[in-house]
Amino acid sequence: EAGVTQFPSHSVIEKGQTVTLRCDPISGHDNLYWYRRVMGKEIKFLLHFVKESKQDESGMPNNRFLAERTGGTYSTLKVQPAELEDSGVYFCASSWGQGRYGYTFGSGTRLTVV
């Protein structure tokens, strides 16, 4: 089966611009998660979708971040306007059920804000 796909793999944008990251989960996985790793630090949870609904968005840093999951399939994470501290690697993961048996991660999007 196809894995979790994220694109772009890299993005370099200027401060103040908008960037949209996309994640295509494994087909049939209702649960989709976004995480972020800022350079040298731990990977932190951003939010969790169950189908098209936001189950938990307590990790979203501020209102410049907007996540959507139209139709319960792919998800987008928009950063508008981007700030320097938004730089990092954004990971998407999906799971069948609630992830007690593990999660499948994408390769991540490396975002650099200059």
Next chain:
Amino acid sequence: AQTVTQSQPEMSVQEAETVTLSCTYDTSESDYYLFWYKQPPSRQMILVIRQEAYKQQNATENRFSVNFQKAAKSFSLKISDSQLGDAAMYFCAYRSGQTSGSRLTFGEGTQLTVNP
């Protein structure tokens, strides 16, 4: 809130030898899951091994095994007969056993180098 600590930012091992990566966590829960994930350079994270807290037996997957000490809140990963392909960043992660708690809490990672 749960926390996960990996105290070794970097580790190295000679090919064919054994290495142990440390992970400790803090939680007040009794039901939870622990994971080790491996991320090779520029590639996706792969699940290496999984442990359920209510199981006393340590999980094993081929050359990978864990030493799960629930009372000490320790979850170390042992890699036996290390191979060049084992070189990667390794992340320890915690998942609550509660239905509503499916997010993962990660440690900061350990960069493993395998020397030929």
